[in-house]
Amino acid sequence: MSTALRVLITGAAGQIGYSLVLQIAKGDVFGRDTPIELVLFDIPLMTNALESIQMELIDCALSNLIGVEAVTSEKEAFTNVDFAFLAGSMPRKEGMERNDLLAANVRIFKSQGKDLAEFAKPTTKVLVVSNPANTNAFICAKYAARKIPARNFSALTRLDHNRAVAQIALKAGVTADKVKNVIVWGNHSNTQFPDASHATVTKNGVEHKAPFAVGDSNWIENEFITTVRDRGGVIIEKRKACSAFSAAKAACDHMYDWITGTPLGSFISMSVPSDGSYGVPEGKIEKGMSWTSFSGLVFSFPGLVFSFPVTISDGEWTIVKGLELNEFAKEKIALTIEELLNERDEALGACEE
Ligand SMILES: NC(=O)C1=CN([C@@H]2O[C@H](COP(=O)(O)OP(=O)(O)OC[C@H]3O[C@@H](n4cnc5c(N)ncnc54)[C@H](O)[C@@H]3O)[C@@H](O)[C@H]2O)C=CC1
Numbered sequence: 001m002s003t004a005l006r007v008l009i010t011g012a013a014g015q016i017g018y019s020l021v022l023q024i025a026k027g028d029v030f031g032r033d034t035p036i037e038l039v040l041f042d043i044p045l046m047t048n049a050l051e052s053i054q055m056e057l058i059d060c061a062l063s064n065l066i067g068v069e070a071v072t073s074e075k076e077a078f079t080n081v082d083f084a085f086l087a088g089s090m091p092r093k094e095g096m097e098r099n100d101l102l103a104a105n106v107r108i109f110k111s112q113g114k115d116l117a118e119f120a121k122p123t124t125k126v127l128v129v130s131n132p133a134n135t136n137a138f139i140c141a142k143y144a145a146r147k148i149p150a151r152n153f154s155a156l157t158r159l160d161h162n163r164a165v166a167q168i169a170l171k172a173g174v175t176a177d178k179v180k181n182v183i184v185w186g187n188h189s190n191t192q193f194p195d196a197s198h199a200t201v202t203k204n205g206v207e208h209k210a211p212f213a214v215g216d217s218n219w220i221e222n223e224f225i226t227t228v229r230d231r232g233g234v235i236i237e238k239r240k241a242c243s244a245f246s247a248a249k250a251a252c253d254h255m256y257d258w259i260t261g262t263p264l265g266s267f268i269s270m271s272v273p274s275d276g277s278y279g280v281p282e283g284k285i286e287k288g289m290s291w292t293s294f295s296g297l298v299f300s301f302p303g304l305v306f307s308f309p310v311t312i313s314d315g316e317w318t319i320v321k322g323l324e325l326n327e328f329a330k331e332k333i334a335l336t337i338e339e340l341l342n343e344r345d346e347a348l349g350a351c352e353e
């Protein structure tokens, strides 16, 4: 059996997919010397596009890239996968409401959760990029629960985190590497709460609290939050398409940190199933009830997939506990919890139809 890592990208023929495949292939996540097999998955309509991407990847002549498969069947896509970047979904069409999009996309993630349980390794690590990312990840984890632990599922809020770091760096007049411990709480939507109150900025060799370093607490509680929260929408308006290479880069950062860990004293934002921290509803396991058609006696319900500050060590994330939250922060977090609970209920309804 091959010792190469098997890495799946769904929606590989899409815009994010096009950037993501190259960043992964050239070692941005797993290292330049780690052998990988890339599995590019999309719908049958995209076969030619997938095959052209496969050809371009071959033409990059990368010595660590020992295989590239272009597939349109779930079984081929999910078999023996070690890492999955899930960026395949239905784009919003004219006249579609948010709810229509949610229903269509969570059904894709129900199906892919089942596929993961059936074909992937029990150790697979999954990153959901496609919107509504947090709720898609929740549904995917729920339908994969008979084989893959919920903690192996995550959703992408690293793009929001990176946007927040970049805004603080610009305002403080430093480079992005001098900013740490920014937090994006909640949903990848405009109820998210980008929080700079625990962040620090190193300026001229001295570490300061971010509000002090930027010297404008009004900016931290207003413009900073709206700029980060609305960034995706502003880019869509200008580009007539979603952020693509920044989203792909964020997906790589997320998976790289999950594998290699966070430095001592630093945390990053990652959407993961809640363990009940900060009042965010946690998961449940109950015996004696049927959950999916797969599991006879175990009812497994992941926690809300919520963006938290996390530290990572040995490939395992831990939610940073005990950070002090003022009333302003508590209110913002309550709003994004409420939105995610509504999305979860709609998604569960759509999956039962
Ligand atoms: N979490 C985040 O930070 C961000 C998330 N996004 C989301 O990422 C997703 C992908 O964005 P783009 O690449 O710009 O979209 P895109 O429309 O260019 O690509 C999506 C691809 O998914 C494919 N697809 C559709 N149904 C599929 C299925 N059932 N299985 C596999 N593939 C399927 C399509 O054929 C298409 O190639 C969207 O949902 C977008 O909203 C975008 C930016 C940031």
Ligand SMILES: O=C([O-])CC(=O)C(=O)O
Residues within 6 Å of the ligand: 131, 159, 231, 232, 233, 235, 242, 243
């Ligand atoms: O709304 C979208 O599809 C784009 C998006 O997630 C972002 O840029 O953060």
